[in-house]
Amino acid sequence: MFWSNDWFLRRPYYCGMPRRKLSRPSSELRPKRAPTAANQQTFFFRLGKRVRELRRECGHSQEDMIASGFSARHWQQIEAGRPITVTTLLRICAIFDVSAEGLVRGLDKGIY
Numbered sequence: 310m311f312w313s314n315d316w317f318l319r320r321p322y323y324c325g326m327p328r329r330k331l332s333r334p335s336s337e338l339r340p341k342r343a344p345t346a347a348n349q350q351t352f353f354f355r356l357g358k359r360v361r362e363l364r365r366e367c368g369h370s371q372e373d374m375i376a377s378g379f380s381a382r383h384w385q386q387i388e389a390g391r392p393i394t395v396t397t398l399l400r401i402c403a404i405f406d407v408s409a410e411g412l413v414r415g416l417d418k419g420i421y
Contacts, residue, residue: 325342341412348420354390355416363405377404 344399364374374384378400387393402409 327410347417349392349416350390351420352416353392356393356413357390359412359416360401363407364388367405 333334371381371384371388373392375381379387393401398409398412402412405412
């Protein structure tokens with residue numbers, strides 16, 4: 310007799326435990342859709358613009374940011390509006406001695 314690898318799936322009981330019927334309809338088991346997200350591209354573009362302005366106000370060049378632990382390419386991407394992590398946001402705040410709230414305040418206008 311030939312035994313396939315999925316013989317246990319065809320049996321009515323798996324490991325001696327009966328299969329339970331679902332108490333809810335399958336439509337309720339599907340995860341709910343997340344609400345429409347904010348326009349992240351616009352938010353990060355505005356954040357990059359604000360970071361660039363802040364850097365210029367402090368009199369730093371992009372190359373000066375290398376001394377702060379960023380690569381020149383990463384800093385260019387930040388200023389171009391590439392999405393960043395919270396860790397990167399906090400590092401930027403530490404460099405320019407601003408709060409995270411102050412850095413991102415008002416960037417979300419009109420993106421919802």
